[in-house]
Structures are given as structure tokens and as C-alpha cells.
Amino acid sequence: MFSYNLDHLRELEAESIFVLREVAAQFEHPVLLFSGGKDSIVASYLARKAFYPAPIPFTFLHVDTGHNFPETIRFRDEWVKELGAELIVRYVQDSIDKGRVSEESGIHASRNALQTTTLVDAIEELKVDAAIGGARRDEEKSRAKERFFSHRDEFGQWEPRNQRPELWSLFNGHHRKGEHFRIFPLSNWTEIDIWQYIKKENIRVPEIYFSHERDVFVREGNIYAFSDFVQLGKDEHVSRKVIRFRTIGDMTCTGAVESVATNLEDIIREVATSRYTERGSRIDDQRSETSLEDRKRAGYF
Amino acid sequence: MMHSSDIDILRFTTCGSVDDGKSTLIGRMLFDTKSIMEDQLQAVKSASARRGMSGLDLSLITDGLKAEREQGITIDVAYRYFSTNNRKFIISDAPGHIQYTRNMVTGASSSNLALILVDARKGVVEQTCRHAFIASLLRIPHLVLCINKMDLVDYNQDIYQSIVDDFRNFSSRLEVQDVQYIPISALNGDNVVHRSENMPWYQGTTLMYHLEHVHISSDLNQIDCRFPVQYVIRPRSEKFPDYRGYAGRISGGVFRAGDPVMVLPSGFTSRIKSIGLAEKELEEAFAPMSVTMTLEDDIDISRGDMIVRENNVPQSGQDIELMICWFNKRALQSDSRYLLQHTTHEVRCQVKEVRYKMDITTLRRIQQDPALGMNDIGRIRIRTTQPLYYDSYRRNRYTGSVIFIDEQTQETVGAGMII
Numbered sequence A: 001m002f003s004y005n006l007d008h009l010r011e012l013e014a015e016s017i018f019v020l021r022e023v024a025a026q027f028e029h030p031v032l033l034f035s036g037g038k039d040s041i042v043a044s045y046l047a048r049k050a051f052y053p054a055p056i057p058f059t060f061l062h063v064d065t066g067h068n069f070p071e072t073i074r075f076r077d078e079w080v081k082e083l084g085a086e087l088i089v090r091y092v093q094d095s096i097d098k099g100r101v102s103e104e105s106g107i108h109a110s111r112n113a114l115q116t117t118t119l120v121d122a123i124e125e126l127k128v129d130a131a132i133g134g135a136r137r138d139e140e141k142s143r144a145k146e147r148f149f150s151h152r153d154e155f156g157q158w159e160p161r162n163q164r165p166e167l168w169s170l171f172n173g174h175h176r177k178g179e180h181f182r183i184f185p186l187s188n189w190t191e192i193d194i195w196q197y198i199k200k201e202n203i204r205v206p207e208i209y210f211s212h213e214r215d216v217f218v219r220e221g222n223i224y225a226f227s228d229f230v231q232l233g234k235d236e237h238v239s240r241k242v243i244r245f246r247t248i249g250d251m252t253c254t255g256a257v258e259s260v261a262t263n264l265e266d267i268i269r270e271v272a273t274s275r276y277t278e279r280g281s282r283i284d285d286q287r288s289e290t291s292l293e294d295r296k297r298a299g300y301f
Numbered sequence B: 001m002m003h004s005s006d007i008d009i010l011r012f013t014t015c016g017s018v019d020d021g022k023s024t025l026i027g028r029m030l031f032d033t034k035s036i037m038e039d040q041l042q043a044v045k046s047a048s049a050r051r052g053m054s055g056l057d058l059s060l061i062t063d064g065l066k067a068e069r070e071q072g073i074t075i076d077v078a079y080r081y082f083s084t085n086n087r088k089f090i091i092s093d094a095p096g097h098i099q100y101t102r103n104m105v106t107g108a109s110s111s112n113l114a115l116i117l118v119d120a121r122k123g124v125v126e127q128t129c130r131h132a133f134i135a136s137l138l139r140i141p142h143l144v145l146c147i148n149k150m151d152l153v154d155y156n157q158d159i160y161q162s163i164v165d166d167f168r169n170f171s172s173r174l175e176v177q178d179v180q181y182i183p184i185s186a187l188n189g190d191n192v193v194h195r196s197e198n199m200p201w202y203q204g205t206t207l208m209y210h211l212e213h214v215h216i217s218s219d220l221n222q223i224d225c226r227f228p229v230q231y232v233i234r235p236r237s238e239k240f241p242d243y244r245g246y247a248g249r250i251s252g253g254v255f256r257a258g259d260p261v262m263v264l265p266s267g268f269t270s271r272i273k274s275i276g277l278a279e280k281e282l283e284e285a286f287a288p289m290s291v292t293m294t295l296e297d298d299i300d301i302s303r304g305d306m307i308v309r310e311n312n313v314p315q316s317g318q319d320i321e322l323m324i325c326w327f328n329k330r331a332l333q334s335d336s337r338y339l340l341q342h343t344t345h346e347v348r349c350q351v352k353e354v355r356y357k358m359d360i361t362t363l364r365r366i367q368q369d370p371a372l373g374m375n376d377i378g379r380i381r382i383r384t385t386q387p388l389y390y391d392s393y394r395r396n397r398y399t400g401s402v403i404f405i406d407e408q409t410q411e412t413v414g415a416g417m418i419i
């Protein structure tokens, strides 16, 4: 008998689309957290497929640290327009001006952690009951325990011990007023799955994922883009290198890798043979062994 | 690590008692398939050193959240990923504690295969029986019993054989179709990814070979056509003024454009006009694909309805018998009321009778104690406010499963499998 079998990308796609449709069916004010990085691009691409030919039933929300790669913001605006989505931006700067958070100082200053407050405030302001994110379980050990539907209390906090069991494909989105869910449709994707899918579907991504020359500096063995937002240490200096980014986040804490990968095939080959994880060069995760977990508990992405 | 994009996915769950070597085994699989990155390895090395170890403690690779690091145990289901040239693997790593039946059930619900560990020195213990019972209850199609720590019993064949015999004896009372027995040493790597030279008497495959080759394409029901409608797509746009698409994930069978279909509960019939995803039209679609379907006729269809073939309809009714795993501190009792989620359909139900509770170590039925507490498994009868359209869980895991939701706390309190 002929056997019906899906390859891994189609199975992952089917699962993610199921999750996205469940969100549209179960929640009143869902948003899609859009950063302009490859994972949120894939999440929004899948959302388009899930509801075609109707528009995506989620507003896009970007929490802007103000320290972005200009290429990402340009890409974000084009992409949102292409998809016909509505974009809401909330600025960390506004949270600072309102005195909700205070800017870090010193050479390690980053606005990455401050995003949490801006995000949780936006969720409250916009009465969001489901915030879809592109996080994957393979990224980091505390993410490995995330559910597809991850419950947050009224303070936006995550309690890893008190999560709802998720069985079969039955997702329970019931919640009390003020509580919300973080939804992770890409939970089961790995970095290489994402790139293989981008290639298979011919999805556009910001050019800084590909090899290019840039002014950089080296800190604790990692390469960072030089920009107005960083302050160099005594022994640090700017040099020019051929690099690319494996993840896109805040400019001050997203590390680059030296790479000559100029197209998707090169990237897939590079990721497949890489001996380092993509988060290995993010300062924000290196602060302590449990730093992502601590931030997640507080309401981070 | 793999490059190929033409591979399939095997989902498996790992279970064992504390200290049987589950974390070490997962660490070993990841390490020997070169799935551990340099920066993760460094972190494990420094954590091993802090614990006063000279070498690499592979069990620390799968070490999860802070709370469990403090206690030194896994407390919740964690997922791990790796791939080889043949397959992508998703491991749901369920902890071994008795009180965490819930986690194993969760991990088992989406698995193709369960990997059960026993310590060769201890043999088949109570926990082994619990795990095997849950695997069979959740109908995981494939089971692997890993007899671990063979290095501590001199790689002795008789010890292996007597454990195999014990397990066979127990599992003959369960419904498991496919069981493999593999003697391993997770610590040294024997028969995990690489063939052991210490056990020439073992003729079978390594664990990894088995995981890479076990036949899973018939794990899903490809016979009974079931399409629970998840969402109705109505653009009402200039370009698509009258479009009505039914979005969902196929739970069973194969649907083709042109097929005559029936919609439940209304009973209206029509034909499939198109089936596909976004701009891409398909000739046929099968489980577990997510698709959008349009029909020839305009019928009123909403979320929770089910599209099936006229000549093969699911069972229907309001009185349902189920096996249930209970996850909540507040016991399930006769007369309790809950919300019930079944496919994309939600109804209320009342528990009419708790028929028995299962002693999952002895497989005895306990009839005199009619409440099901946290982590209990039993058989119940419920009545729903509206009819459900369902298959027995044995026939279809997706149209035969339900979750119970407490209306007050909104929590998921139980998982049911329709008999």
C-alpha cells in the first residue's frame, strides 16, 4: 500500500499553522511579536498561509529598543506592508522617559532587559490576550520546557512549575481576566529547519544575515557591530571584518560571526557544520548561567 | 548534524526511574551524534568541574531550569532536538517521579516511540511497569526497553535475558505491538550510537540505528477521513467576496478534490471543490496536514464541525466511556462538571460514574474508591451537553482524545481517551 508521509519541513509547517489558527479561534486580542528576525519572519509567513486569502488576523507588535540595525527596521516596514498587516511599535525610550525603567550605564549597558517592561506594559495597554512569538525550544535550555501555549499571570510572569500539560493537539487557551498567553508556534523548529524552510519557500530576510563587511569590535571573544549605541572599553578598538549575524536583536548585544556565506545554501551549510549555538554570541544570555530563565520568569519574550 | 531536507520526524519520549541514567543516555545520544555545540560543551565542562568531576558529566547536557538544578532533578517535560542524515528527532524528556505521571502522559501523547530505561542491576521495577502501562494506555506504537549500566554487570547476557523475560511477562498483559530490547551502557556509549564490543552475544541493532529506521509512516490513521473544522476563513474582500474556506488539520484519512463529503453535525453533503494551503492547490491531502478546504455548496459550517466521508462516519453520542488520567489536586468525582475539549469542539460534561481506578503497578482495578486523585488513572462515564463525533482512541488518537478543563481555574485537569 502506498504510504503517506510528510517530510520534516511540511510536518513542522502543518503543526505551526494549526497552532496559529488555534490562536485566531480562541483569543480576542492576539498580537504577533515581530522583531524583523528570521524566526518572526517565518512565523508571520506561516500566518499568511494559515489564513489566506483573508488577511492575517493578528496585529504585529514590535518592541523597539531604539538600538536597531537600520537594515532590520527597513526590512520590517517593507515586510509588514507586503503582508498587509497592521504594525504597532512601542518604544523602550518611552518607558525610560516615563520613568518605568532606567537606562543601564557602563560599557556593558544594554536595553535588552528593559524590553520586558515595555512589552508587559504594551500587553496591558492593548488588552492583549495572546502574544505570538518566534522562540524555539532548541535555542536555550529554559526554552526547552516551554509549551506552545504558555500561560502568564496578571503580572506577565512565567511560572515554569505551574504550566498546563499539553496533550495531543488540544490547546487550552482559557484564562482569567488580566492573564495572557505567550504562543510559540515554532517550538519544534531548530535553526537549520528555519533556514531550510526559508530556502524552500524562497522567503526574503534582512541582508545582515548574509556575509558583509562592517565596522566591528571584539569583546570577550565575541564580535559586535560598532555603532553610536556602544561605548568602547579601554583596550577595545574598531576594525573592519567580513561577518554575518546568526540572530538579530538589539545592536548592543547581538554578536556576529566571521562568515563568507552570501546565499542561503552557504548559510545552511555553515549552520549544519557550526560548532557553536546561535545564542552563543549574545551577551544578554552570558550574564549568568540562568540569565534567560530569570528574564523569562519576569515576562521577557 | 544533517543537511538533507528530505527527512521525516520521529517523536519519542524517554522514561526511567531517577538515576537509571536517562539524562546520561540523552546526553550520550546528543554527544555521539555531534549535536552538542562547543559553547554548550564548555558550559557542561565547567558545571562538571564545579561538581568535582574530572571528566564530562553527560547528564548535565540536558540539565534544565534553575529550580531543578538546585534539586538536581528534572521536574517537567523538556524537549530536545537532534538530527541525523535520516531523521529529525524530537525527544520529550519526562521525569521519573511517581507523582509526575502527568508529565509522562503529556510527553507520550504526541510520541511515536517510548524509550524505557532499566538499571541492569535492578531489573524491572515498579516504575518500569508504570511507564510501560502508560505507554500502552496512550498507544505509543513503538517501545524500546533499554537495559542500561551493562558495564556494571560485566556485560552479562544472562542478566540481560532475565530482564527481557521479566518484561515480556509483564507486557503480555498490555497492548503493545512493537517492543525492542537493547543492552546499553549510556556512560560508556555501548550500543547507543556505536556498536558495543563488549557484548558480542547481542545480535540486534544499536539504539540509534533502531530510532533511525523504525517504520512510522503507518502510525497515523490514513483510512477514516476526519477533518475537524478549526477556523472559517471569510475574507469578504473585493477579490474574494464570497469565499468561504474551512481551515483545519486532517486528523485521519486522505481527502481529494472532488470527493463527496458530509458535514457533522448538520448531515449536509457536498463535494470538495478545492483543497490546499494558501495559493497552492493539492490533489490530495492527508493526516497530519494543515489545509484549507472549499466545498461546492454553500452550507453553514463553523468551528467544531467535522467534515467526513458519507460512507465512513465517526461514532456519535452524549454518553461517553473513557480512560482518564487525572492531573489535579482536586479529585474527580461522580457528578463533577467540566469543560471538555475534543478536536476543535468544546462542550460541557458531567461525570456520571467512576467505574474503577487502576493500580498501574499490578494492573488491578480498584472499584471501592470512586474518586480519582492527582496522577490517578481510571475509567469513567460522562454525559456531554451536546453530542460528540468521535472515534475510539485505539482507532484514532486525535478524534479519540479529550482534555478536561476546570471552569473555575481554567486549568487543564485531566486527559481522556475514549474507549
Ligand SMILES: Nc1nc2c(ncn2[C@@H]2O[C@H](COP(=O)(O)OP(=O)(O)O)[C@@H](O)[C@H]2O)c(=O)[nH]1
Pocket (backbone or CB within 6 Å): B016, B017, B018, B019, B020, B021, B022, B023, B024, B025, B059, B148, B149, B150, B151, B152, B184, B185, B186, B187, B188
Ligand atoms: N556505570 C554506569 N553508570 C551510569 C550509566 N548510565 C548512567 N550512569 C550513572 O548513573 C547516575 C545517574 O545517571 P543520570 O543520567 O543522572 O540518571 P537519571 O536520573 O535517570 O537522569 C550517574 O552517576 C551516571 O553517571 C551506565 O551506563 N553505566
